[in-house]
Amino acid sequence: MRVLLTGGAGYVGSIATERLLDLGHEVLVFDNLGRGHRAAVDARARFVRGDVRTPDELESAFAAFKPEAVMHFAALALVGESMKRPGLYFDNNFAGLLRLAETMRRHDVRRIVFSSTCAVYGAPAVVPMDETQPTAPESPYGESKLMGERLLGWYAQRHGFLPVLLRYFNACGASARHGEDHAPETHLIPNVLRTALGRQARVEIFGDDYETPDGTCIRDYIHVLDLAEAHILALECEAGGTFNLGNGAGYSVQQVIEEARRVTGRPIPVTVRPRRPGDPPRLVASAGEAATRLGWKPQRPSLRTILEDAWAWHRARPDGYGDRATG
Numbered sequence: 484m485r486v487l488l489t490g491g492a493g494y495v496g497s498i499a500t501e502r503l504l505d506l507g508h509e510v511l512v513f514d515n516l517g518r519g520h521r522a523a524v525d526a527r528a529r530f531v532r533g534d535v536r537t538p539d540e541l542e543s544a545f546a547a548f549k550p551e552a553v554m555h556f557a558a559l560a561l562v563g564e565s566m567k568r569p570g571l572y573f574d575n576n577f578a579g580l581l582r583l584a585e586t587m588r589r590h591d592v593r594r595i596v597f598s599s600t601c602a603v604y605g606a607p608a609v610v611p612m613d614e615t616q617p618t619a620p621e622s623p624y625g626e627s628k629l630m631g632e633r634l635l636g637w638y639a640q641r642h643g644f645l646p647v648l649l650r651y652f653n654a655c656g657a658s659a660r661h662g663e664d665h666a667p668e669t670h671l672i673p674n675v676l677r678t679a680l681g682r683q684a685r686v687e688i689f690g691d692d693y694e695t696p697d698g699t700c701i702r703d704y705i706h707v708l709d710l711a712e713a714h715i716l717a718l719e720c721e722a723g724g725t726f727n728l729g730n731g732a733g734y735s736v737q738q739v740i741e742e743a744r745r746v747t748g749r750p751i752p753v754t755v756r757p758r759r760p761g762d763p764p765r766l767v768a769s770a771g772e773a774a775t776r777l778g779w780k781p782q783r784p785s786l787r788t789i790l791e792d793a794w795a796w797h798r799a800r801p802d803g804y805g806d807r808a809t810g
């Protein structure tokens with residue numbers, strides 16, 4: 484299939500690109516390189532530097548490549564940043580998707596796999612969380628993704644789109660070639676591994692007074708290669724749908740750090756800081772719907788494997804893709 488990937492120079496997008504190409508699909512990566520990396524784009528893919536908010540750039544990419552399907556990864560994805568700059572998030576994540584959907588409609592492309600997030604739920608009433616959990620985002624980031632889901636729902640109803648909405652929990656890990664490189668880095672696992680590498684002095688633990696067994700927040704860490712596999716299955720899904728993507732197991736910040744000490748053999752000093760605003764105590768997926776309807780079964784559920792793969796990548800590339808100063 485000819486698949487156009489927006490955001491294919493980013494973390495999850497670069498690994499989905501790699502997997503699609505391995506399976507023999509044709510890929511065009513469309514990315515503004517605002518947060519992504521040119522070096523993250525697989526050499527076998529075509530590449531266009533373009534912005535989803537710019538209709539002309541989308542138009543010429545669609546006219547030249549004639550995609551049969553779209554995977555839409557291009558988005559900003561930091562809860563904290565979105566609280567400070569909501570407009571930036573509605574512009575990139577919602578207005579960008581609207582431009583993309585309109586371009587798809589004009590070119591008669593109806594199949595789209597959309598990167599959504601567990602942040603659409605806000606703080607959950609029940610854990611583990613399935614897709615019937617009420618959506619009540621607590622950040623402009625989560626809201627912008629929920630608005631995107633709804634937009635695609637209307638385009639399904641009115642224009643025959645076939646959207647598959649994938650609500651990721653905590654993406655992590657790496658492939659042999661591609662991994663996580665954000666600047667500044669806000670995510671737990673890369674910060675833990677950067678500390679193990681000596682790139683930062685200590686890991687800050689944001690709150691140890693939560694209502695959890697060790698007082699630190701619990702998350703569902705899902706290997707990025709398993710996320711990539713879900714995208715491949717979603718591409719073949721005839722009916723569309725909404726799917727939570729996680730392992731169904733939660734690990735606390737403390738547990739992640741302890742496992743990282745074992746995997747790296749390094750001490751990893753920590754310091755406890757106040758809670759980070761907006762962090763729910765516990766987010767764990769129930770991904771039964773993806774198992775039943777997509778046939779998705781994570782192959783790398785263990786935290787150890789996730790950390791080993793991420794560690795291999797960080798050790799091989801201590802400066803990430805090396806195209807900007809890392810924070």
Ligand code: UFG
Nearest residue numbers: 560600601602669670671672674687688689700736759762
């Ligand atoms: N944390 C630390 N220290 C750090 C970084 C993170 O203690 O240096 C903690 C956070 O407070 C949180 C946990 O580690 O409890 C995980 O934090 P991440 O920043 O790695 O991930 P989040 O759970 O905050 O974010 C993820 C996705 C978002 C999504 C969000 C939903 O990355 O896209 O879940 O809440 F929106």
